[in-house]
């Protein structure tokens with residue numbers, strides 16, 4: 001899952017970025033409101049993590065722009081301001097949740113997972129497609145109830161597929177899910193990860209749609 005973190009404080013932004021990458025998220029970090037809008041216009045993000053007090057353009061204005069365009073991206077506001085009015089304004093401007101700084105990284109990660117779950121219309125914290133189950137919180141994957149060991153990238157790729165079964169992703173879309181700004185992507189990286197997932201989960205689990213991309217079919 002690819003997140004856009006918007007935070008001008010270098011210490012806080014660095015800490016959140018490192019913590020969320022350790023949790024398996026792909027994180028791009030914008031340092032001001034204008035950079036955030038540019039990023040949102042150019043990439044597809046699964047969630048926006050938005051500070052309110054920002055240089056160049058305030059977080060509330062960024063949020064209003066996002067919602068004004070009709071974007072349904074989940075937005076979690078992170079703010080140092082403890083004034084009730086700020087939180088109310090954030091929620092009323094279209095935020096889905098908020099955390100007041102300082103907060104615990106485990107709580108932040110759990111709230112992000114809850115918002116992503118809601119966005120996908122799931123209530124069950126474990127994602128199940130056919131005989132494969134994936135737990136985003138514990139990073140456990142099972143096939144027929146047996147644990148399967150995946151690398152970090154393999155896990156992220158599988159999560160992207162299982163989150164949207166039946167949806168065909170192009171190689172470029174999958175690269176964008178897995179690799180953030182400045183991360184080197186080998187030209188065959190996605191193929192290599194898909195090969196590994198098929199070896200571990202079955203050759204037919206991920207389908208190749210010729211000329212379009214890859215998908216995991218819906219299964220009953």
Ligand code: CA
Pocket residue numbers: 007008009051052053054
């Ligand atoms: Ca700030």
